[in-house]
Amino acid sequence: MQKQFTGNFFSSNRRAVITGTGSCVPDGIVTNHDLEKMVDTSDEWIVTRTGIKERRRIVAGQESAATLGIEASKRALADAGCSADEIDYIICTTITPEVQYPATACFIQEGLGNNHACAFDITATCSGFVYGCNLAASLISAGQAKKVLVVSTETMSTSLDYTDRNTCVLFGDGSGAAVLELEENSERGLVYNSVHADGSQWETIVCPAPGSRYPIEDVLSGKCKRIYTELNGRETYKQAVSTIVDTITNTLEGAGVSIKDLKMMIPHQMNARIIEAVMKRVEFAPEQVFINIDKYGNTSSASIPIALDEAIKTGQLNKGDLVLLIAFGAGFTWGSNLFKL
Ligand SMILES: CC(C)(COP(=O)(O)OP(=O)(O)OC[C@H]1O[C@@H](n2cnc3c(N)ncnc32)[C@H](O)[C@@H]1OP(=O)(O)O)[C@@H](O)C(=O)NCCC(=O)NCCS
Numbered sequence: 001m002q003k004q005f006t007g008n009f010f011s012s013n014r015r016a017v018i019t020g021t022g023s024c025v026p027d028g029i030v031t032n033h034d035l036e037k038m039v040d041t042s043d044e045w046i047v048t049r050t051g052i053k054e055r056r057r058i059v060a061g062q063e064s065a066a067t068l069g070i071e072a073s074k075r076a077l078a079d080a081g082c083s084a085d086e087i088d089y090i091i092c093t094t095i096t097p098e099v100q101y102p103a104t105a106c107f108i109q110e111g112l113g114n115n116h117a118c119a120f121d122i123t124a125t126c127s128g129f130v131y132g133c134n135l136a137a138s139l140i141s142a143g144q145a146k147k148v149l150v151v152s153t154e155t156m157s158t159s160l161d162y163t164d165r166n167t168c169v170l171f172g173d174g175s176g177a178a179v180l181e182l183e184e185n186s187e188r189g190l191v192y193n194s195v196h197a198d199g200s201q202w203e204t205i206v207c208p209a210p211g212s213r214y215p216i217e218d219v220l221s222g223k224c225k226r227i228y229t230e231l232n233g234r235e236t237y238k239q240a241v242s243t244i245v246d247t248i249t250n251t252l253e254g255a256g257v258s259i260k261d262l263k264m265m266i267p268h269q270m271n272a273r274i275i276e277a278v279m280k281r282v283e284f285a286p287e288q289v290f291i292n293i294d295k296y297g298n299t300s301s302a303s304i305p306i307a308l309d310e311a312i313k314t315g316q317l318n319k320g321d322l323v324l325l326i327a328f329g330a331g332f333t334w335g336s337n338l339f340k341l
Contacts, residue, residue, distance in 0.1 A: 007255070010141050012186060015184075015186040015187075015188060018178050019081075019082065019179050019180070020078070020079030021309040022075025023309040025306070026173055031043075031054045032047065046169050049271075051275075052272075056172050056173050065097060067111075072151060073112055073151045076179050077179060080181070082147060089139060089144075089145050090148075090149045091135055091151070092151050095125050104121050126333070127331070128327075129304045133193070137193070151177035152304070154300040156299065156300055164228065169297075171299070173299065174302045175305075188341065192251065193338060194251055197331045198331070199331060201239065240274050241274055241278060244278050244328050251338060252324075259283065259288070262324055263288070266290045266304055266324070267289065267290075267327075269293040270328065290316070292310055300329065324338050
């Protein structure tokens with residue numbers, strides 16, 4: 001049975017239009033064959049079950065969530081023809097922050113040379129970019145901001161146990177960013193979206209320590225060893241497929257658009273098999289669904305903006321196209337953004 005998720009329209013009076021995108025991934029490539037040397041796995045298993053062939057990994061000490069985020073943001077700002085100083089809000093989405101606090105957004109702000117924008121992080125796991133765009137458009141629509149930078153940056157390699165084959169093969173590092181700007185009386189911009197969570201499922205994907213529940217003292221004393229990403233893959237897979245299908249269906253129904261009106265659907269790149277299972281239930285043409293998980297693995301909240309940037313820069317998406325972004329992640333969190341570019 002289709003679950004109903006409510007969504008919201010944004011008024012055409014004050015629309016948040018994407019004026020620039022950028023992305024940055026580390027140069028370091030980890031292939032499936034590299035992982036075969038670390039854990040009991042095989043290139044064939046990983047490709048068949050996930051569609052991933054390689055992923056990127058930072059060089060610790062030289063690269064970080066902030067360095068990737070700064071570079072992706074600089075590229076998005078250049079693409080928008082916007083100076084860093086013009087940005088009113090910097091919304092960073094990450095589950096692998098630069099430090100415990102302050103926000104990674106502040107490090108990115110420093111790197112961009114902006115010293116006045118409101119800068120903060122949101123932790124919405126793989127749904128971060130979709131949540132961030134919702135927030136950016138709400139601020140713009142409410143008259144609180146004219147130009148917002150949403151930057152999603154993840155160094156998942158810093159949260160992985162490279163002796164755990166259940167998780168280390170799935171994730172990668174990278175960052176993607178977008179500049180959203182006010183356009184009055186416009187048909188373009190974030191038209192409709194839907195953002196949700198179900199906290200009863202938090203244990204399905206979690207990085208438990210250190211935190212309030214599992215304090216650093218317990219980690220240092222050896223009482224708590226749960227410092228890496230833990231995943232119930234089978235349960236996530238099941239929930240992801242049905243939730244993503246319902247989110248797409250509800251969003252299209254709510255916004256009053258049909259699949260053929262869409263130029264493209266960009267799903268969170270969590271597993272090519274999940275995306276294929278969704279495509280069996282919602283009848284997109286193959287060229288309408290963007291997949292680049294083979295190159296980057298699952299980069300959590302960065303996956304959608306990296307894909308969006310690639311689709312735009314390769315000419316697969318153009319001004320005026322209708323694009324649907326669909327996210328699902330730990331929490332569980334999920335949501336959609338329907339943008340007219
Ligand atoms: C993780 C995932 C790829 C596993 O695929 P699956 O088909 O569900 O595989 P299973 O978990 O059922 O495991 C099947 C077997 O492969 C084994 N296996 C797990 N990881 C492996 C790996 N990297 N290499 C080889 N074998 C592996 C399991 O131990 C299991 O062996 P068993 O049958 O002897 O017990 C899949 O469940 C998935 O994509 N889940 C969602 C992804 C996700 O959660 N992303 C993060 C959230 S955004």
